[in-house]
Amino acid sequence: MAYQLTRDCSATLIPAGDVVILEKGTSVEVTQALGGSVTIRSNMGLFRLAPHDLDALGSEALQKYALKSSDAVMTSGPLQEETLWAALRECYDPEIPVNLVDLGLIYDLSFQGDATQGHHVTVKMTLTAPGCGMGPVIAEDAKNKLVGVPGVNTAEVSIVWDPAWNPRMISPEGRKQLGLE
Numbered sequence: 001m002a003y004q005l006t007r008d009c010s011a012t013l014i015p016a017g018d019v020v021i022l023e024k025g026t027s028v029e030v031t032q033a034l035g036g037s038v039t040i041r042s043n044m045g046l047f048r049l050a051p052h053d054l055d056a057l058g059s060e061a062l063q064k065y066a067l068k069s070s071d072a073v074m075t076s077g078p079l080q081e082e083t084l085w086a087a088l089r090e091c092y093d094p095e096i097p098v099n100l101v102d103l104g105l106i107y108d109l110s111f112q113g114d115a116t117q118g119h120h121v122t123v124k125m126t127l128t129a130p131g132c133g134m135g136p137v138i139a140e141d142a143k144n145k146l147v148g149v150p151g152v153n154t155a156e157v158s159i160v161w162d163p164a165w166n167p168r169m170i171s172p173e174g175r176k177q178l179g180l181e
Helices: 051-057 059-065 081-088 135-147 172-177
Strands: 002-004 009-014 019-022 027-034 037-042 045-049 106-114 118-125 152-159
Touching (some): 009 051, 037 051, 081 106, 081 135, 135 152
Antiparallel strands (some): 009 019, 106 118
């Protein structure tokens, strides 16, 4: 869907990872909208808009693409590991419409703490390519999703390269989404 930016906004250039300012009036097309962030294309390239900048697409787009509270990971009672995995399933590579978990990018997840003091979550993840400049952006998105889980106070997301990612790591669900099965 095509839009004109209603205000100047920051965007992350894909795949370099550089933050740039896109000017008000720039024509863009939404190529992917998943997990509260949007990938857009303009005549200047491909960019990721963070959730806090979706309003630059206009009110109709904000309503359409913003992560709804019903989409967010809700939990009650003690923190469960599956709740953390569900939060990570809301994080996407801005070029691939499959979540980080089903892409096979999450190598390790652990948490410690308690309901009184809060929990600290640690994640080891990789990227599809070592030269991807989007790594810090994707890792920060994962961290923010985890810290948004009730009971989680802090999260640390580390990018690791061992073992190297390969397409065989994509889950059966991810393979279906990509049309590989």
